[in-house]
Amino acid sequence: MNLSLVNKQIITGYLLAAFLLVFISCASSQENDELPIVNSTRIINFSGYEWVVRTTDEGKQGPGPNYFSDSEENVWVDDDGRLHLRVVERNGKWYCSGVILRQSYGFKKYVFYVSSRVDNLDEDLVGGLFTHITDDEEIDIEFSRWSDPENQNSQFAVQPSFKAGNKERFDLDLDDNLSTHFFDWKPESIEFASYTGHTLTPEADAIVNTWMYTGENVPPHTDERVKINLWLFRGASPANGIGGEMIIDRVEIY
Structure with missing residues (x-):
């Protein structure tokens, strides 16, 4: 051979x-680049994107910790294409809700058009619009009084938020259900804003708050995901005894 x-x-x-x-x-x-789908995964289509509906089955997980349910009673998209997230009680347990964008988009502008009175959420509820890599690599827009009715009801934050200069708290005072919130995430800065109404070109009296973050904790672009959730602070039962709801009309990423 x-x-x-x-x-x-x-x-x-x-x-x-x-x-x-x-x-x-x-x-x-x-x-x-996309979260995998397994047989037990519930996927919804909202605002032109695929989202994984979070579930913890019968265990508790953070934040809270809480039970999260992928039930249609907790998470659904209505006939107008709006996303509904609810905290509800079933059989003596409170179930929270959350969705996770399947794909990572990195340094972009993320705009959330909200269609519910997030300024009037129960004092123990937290509504979150955010990107998450780890608990210390996170960009947050949150609506909550953190179990204190005297607290302001909204905040922009970059984790870890306990560090000086990493959080901006304010009051969101709405006249109706409509508000617009965004963060524009760049390698060295993050611009935040909240407006009344559904607009990115607000009149002066529609600007609720703006904030520019240029600190050392701007997260890197790795494999982050956009998440939207509604949960109970420290896992406490809601003070009103009936839970609550957050409605998102649409999300834009560009």
């Missing part, structure tokens, strides 16, 4: 195997 021919075949085999390995690795990397 011609040894030179054998060696060429062996080398060709090694090169083919290496090519296949690289191809499979690249394909896997591309697939990791």
